[in-house]
Amino acid sequence: MIDKLVKEDLIQPLNFDNIPNYQYVDEAYRNTSYDPENQYSIPYTWGTVGIIYNTKYVDEADLTGWELLWNEKYSGKILMFGNSRDAFGIAEYLLGYDVNTTDDGELQAAAQKLKEQKPLVQQYVMDEIFDLMENEEAWIAPYYAGDFLTMAEENENLAFYHPSQGFNLFIDAMCIPSCCQNKEAAETFINFLCKPEIAGGNMDYLGYGTPETAAKEFMDPEVVASEVAYPSEETLSKGTSFLFLPASVNQRMEELWLQAKTD
Numbered sequence: 001m002i003d004k005l006v007k008e009d010l011i012q013p014l015n016f017d018n019i020p021n022y023q024y025v026d027e028a029y030r031n032t033s034y035d036p037e038n039q040y041s042i043p044y045t046w047g048t049v050g051i052i053y054n055t056k057y058v059d060e061a062d063l064t065g066w067e068l069l070w071n072e073k074y075s076g077k078i079l080m081f082g083n084s085r086d087a088f089g090i091a092e093y094l095l096g097y098d099v100n101t102t103d104d105g106e107l108q109a110a111a112q113k114l115k116e117q118k119p120l121v122q123q124y125v126m127d128e129i130f131d132l133m134e135n136e137e138a139w140i141a142p143y144y145a146g147d148f149l150t151m152a153e154e155n156e157n158l159a160f161y162h163p164s165q166g167f168n169l170f171i172d173a174m175c176i177p178s179c180c181q182n183k184e185a186a187e188t189f190i191n192f193l194c195k196p197e198i199a200g201g202n203m204d205y206l207g208y209g210t211p212e213t214a215a216k217e218f219m220d221p222e223v224v225a226s227e228v229a230y231p232s233e234e235t236l237s238k239g240t241s242f243l244f245l246p247a248s249v250n251q252r253m254e255e256l257w258l259q260a261k262t263d
Contacts, residue, residue, distance in 0.1 A: 001244070002035055003033075004244045006034075006035070006040055007244075009178060010178055011040050011041075011175040011176060012178050012183070013039045014039065014041075014176065014187060014190075015183070015187055018187035018188060018191060019194065020191060021191045021192075021194035021196075022042060022191075024214045025042065026211055026212060026213055029043040029046065030043075032171060032241075033243060040175055041173035041174065042173060042174045043172075044172050044174045044193065044211070045146075045171075045172045045206060045208040045210065045211070046169070046170065046171045046208065046209045046210075046211055047208045047209055048145045048167055048168065048169050048170075048239055049086065049089075049142060049143065049167050050143075050160050051066070051141070051142050051160065051161055052129075052140070052141050052142075052159070053160075053161075054140070056136070056157045057074075059073075065165045066090050066091075066165055068163075069117060069120075069142065070094075072120060074139060075119070076120070076122050077122060077138050077139040077140060078122060078138065078141070079121070079122055079124075079132060079140065080114075080117065080123075080125070080141075081124065081125070081143075084253050084256075085242060086142070087124075088110050088111075088253055089168055089242065090142055091109075091110035091114050093167065094113060094165060097109075099166075099242060100240075107249075108256065110256075111256035111257065114260040115259070115260040122137075125141070129147075130150070146206060146208035146209070147207065148207075148228060149226070162235055162238065166238045166240060168239065168240065169239030169241055170241060170242070174190050174193065176190075194212070197218045200216065200219045201218060201219075204218075208229075
């Protein structure tokens with residue numbers, strides 16, 4: 001999204017003289033594909049997408065990859081992302097495609113895969129997932145690792161894994177819109193959020209990963225030690241980020257997504 005905002009001149013370059021706490025942001029979260037020269041954004045949090053499942057009802061032997069979401073054994077108890085980008089990404093991982101593909105044949109194949117899944121899906125969701133998984137109305141769902149940690153506080157039977165074929169690795173970042181009327185004040189606030197004790201407190205509350213090693217000192221040790229919140233380097237090596245796709249590709253994906261859900 002950030003590279004799109006840059007290209008459309010909707011955000012402005014930052015004055016890092018007003019953001020000295022940027023020094024605490026780890027190198028791993030700098031020079032990103034969407035902001036290679038670190039001009040427009042400051043990482044706020046990061047996370048991964050995987051599969052949440054209920055250990056009471058889902059067999060451990062079925063916990064391999066994204067194919068769990070196509071397992072007929074759990075028909076009617078599977079939730080799926082309600083947005084096209086995440087849904088197509090899952091199908092593309094399963095099919096072995098680049099999740100940033102612009103090839104129409106691959107998009108059509110992913111849409112066909114999603115169409116095949118439809119009879120098994122209870123609902124296409126976003127925030128609705130919390131109640132459905134916590135109350136055990138559904139047993140399986142792809143979602144964000146940070147939100148899984150929130151759900152697990154309400155239902156101890158919920159667990160999470162990263163599919164073997166790969167998964168989305170994302171960074172949520174702070175930017176300043178081009179229309180901002182007090183840029184210095186906005187940069188001062190960003191600097192405040194980058195202060196390690198503030199960043200640590202925020203991530204403790206949100207459940208997502210901090211891009212600042214220094215912030216972990218101020219976080220719950222159990223969260224910092226969590227393989228869900230902070231996967232191993234080996235696991236993270238399988239993660240890939242969504243890149244900005246041309247408008248024509250996004251439109252095509254939306255068309256195919258609608259067909260997959262309604263045909």
